[in-house]
Amino acid sequence: MSSTSVSSAAARPKRIPSLRRLAAWLASLASDPKTGLWLVTGFAAVHAVLWTLILVNLKAGQDVHMDVAEAYAWGQKFLLGYGKHPPLSGWVAGLWFMLFPVTDWATYALAMATLGCGLVICWLLALRVVDRRRAFFVVVMLALYPIFNFKGFKYNPDLLQLVTLPLVVLAYLDAFEKRTIKSGVWLGLAGALALMTKYWVLTMIGAVGLAALIHPDRLQFLRSPAPWVAIATLVVVMLPHLMWLKQVNFVPLTYAGNTYSLTDRAMIDDLALGYVLHNLALLALPVVLGAIALGWRPLRLTPFPALARGANSGVNTSQAFNVWIVQAVVAIGPPLGAVLFHIYIKTDWGISLFFLMPLALIAISAVRVRKIALLNLTATWLVISLVVLVVSPRIVAYEMNEKRTAGATYRARSELAHELTEAWHTRFYSRWPVVAAYTDTGQPVTFYSPDHPAPLTPDEPWSSGLTSLDEAKRSGFIGICEVGDWKLEKCEAWMKAHAANAERMVMTTRRYFLGMPGPATAWNIFIVPPAK
Numbered sequence: 001m002s003s004t005s006v007s008s009a010a011a012r013p014k015r016i017p018s019l020r021r022l023a024a025w026l027a028s029l030a031s032d033p034k035t036g037l038w039l040v041t042g043f044a045a046v047h048a049v050l051w052t053l054i055l056v057n058l059k060a061g062q063d064v065h066m067d068v069a070e071a072y073a074w075g076q077k078f079l080l081g082y083g084k085h086p087p088l089s090g091w092v093a094g095l096w097f098m099l100f101p102v103t104d105w106a107t108y109a110l111a112m113a114t115l116g117c118g119l120v121i122c123w124l125l126a127l128r129v130v131d132r133r134r135a136f137f138v139v140v141m142l143a144l145y146p147i148f149n150f151k152g153f154k155y156n157p158d159l160l161q162l163v164t165l166p167l168v169v170l171a172y173l174d175a176f177e178k179r180t181i182k183s184g185v186w187l188g189l190a191g192a193l194a195l196m197t198k199y200w201v202l203t204m205i206g207a208v209g210l211a212a213l214i215h216p217d218r219l220q221f222l223r224s225p226a227p228w229v230a231i232a233t234l235v236v237v238m239l240p241h242l243m244w245l246k247q248v249n250f251v252p253l254t255y256a257g258n259t260y261s262l263t264d265r266a267m268i269d270d271l272a273l274g275y276v277l278h279n280l281a282l283l284a285l286p287v288v289l290g291a292i293a294l295g296w297r298p299l300r301l302t303p304f305p306a307l308a309r310g311a312n313s314g315v316n317t318s319q320a321f322n323v324w325i326v327q328a329v330v331a332i333g334p335p336l337g338a339v340l341f342h343i344y345i346k347t348d349w350g351i352s353l354f355f356l357m358p359l360a361l362i363a364i365s366a367v368r369v370r371k372i373a374l375l376n377l378t379a380t381w382l383v384i385s386l387v388v389l390v391v392s393p394r395i396v397a398y399e400m401n402e403k404r405t406a407g408a409t410y411r412a413r414s415e416l417a418h419e420l421t422e423a424w425h426t427r428f429y430s431r432w433p434v435v436a437a438y439t440d441t442g443q444p445v446t447f448y449s450p451d452h453p454a455p456l457t458p459d460e461p462w463s464s465g466l467t468s469l470d471e472a473k474r475s476g477f478i479g480i481c482e483v484g485d486w487k488l489e490k491c492e493a494w495m496k497a498h499a500a501n502a503e504r505m506v507m508t509t510r511r512y513f514l515g516m517p518g519p520a521t522a523w524n525i526f527i528v529p530p531a532k
Contacts, residue, residue, distance in 0.1 A: 048116035057392035067156035080244035141358035161352030179224030188233025207329035293376035412509035417448035434477035458494035479526035
């Protein structure tokens, strides 16, 4: 036998114990009440930083998404509602940009900070259902869920629900267990916070209500003060927003009815099927990687058995039953409701509804989570994140080289914002107050202009409340219509009615990135001076 084979044979046994020691160390950190929170918080922080850097690279050739710019615009005024949605996402954005500069990277940091908070809350939630080792495994599965990385690039009400909805479920599990007045107050506050994010959370609140009615221990919960105190607390906290809804003639409900009502049966069925398939595809990655981590035995040909019979002290079956009901209801209810009630269902609406799926699977008593499984999955997450970080600049270069620059995010609206700001200053020597344009143009211009003019959307019945047509005419405004856009004729008609005496010009913008040109876009510009 050669000396090489002897030395390699001698080294092999040492490698396995070192992996075992590392796995035992990680499992010990996760299982220790003193270190568990620090581990999860540190993991969430590292995840947020890594994916902020990745998104900065991946989106370097683009403007921020219009949803992100819209949230920033809302945050310029702390109102009780913003036309289409409740106010919480705008408030959070407003507070964030008091601390951070109005730059692209700060928007991706906001999105990842939101998701990092969501990971920690999901861990606290998981601790109500499973032991600490399983709870950390759930967190790492969520970090591999595309909603918490690639797809989580745009901060908006959908993304913020990954903080508020886990809080609702956490508060419900707490109230279901303790059944006290205090736990009921916390549940009501969590429900109100979620409703102030987006009315879509009624799906989750309804699922929690059904879980309370279906659970075998329902009578103990329903006879306690907790659910009734929760309902009363929610109503009281929501009163200011309900008064605002009445003042604006329930505009958000009008918006939802006008925007998402459909009559085409074939389209309704296709959208519902697409919603289901889209969310199943997104869930496949963490589920498959989690299953591999559970069964994979490093440096061995045969996998661990991931399932076993018998009792499992690591699972609180009563609370797991709540989680299974809630996840089943929010998984089946929306697409079924869309088909029955002729609703246009967007795939993005599923973003907030499947964060319980990893916990629902890991809470199955037959599943065994060994120490090495934590190391397997955490190493998988780290390798994927680092590889994507390294290759992200090449991905952008490839997209630009292949001229994959279609879509609003590649139009140079940031350049347009700076040029129009200069044009206003040159003419009026004052801050540019209002931009009149459709959302996909006006909101990014608000974000990128140093003056951050208030956005005014032509012919929009659900005004954000940030400004008004009368105010725009008094202060002056710049109107923008994109040449070639399907809304051009409608935009021009609005400008003709409200900016008849405006100075007109045409601007063309184009962004260059890595020496390669993006799409050129022409804009019809209408400059309306301040009223004398």
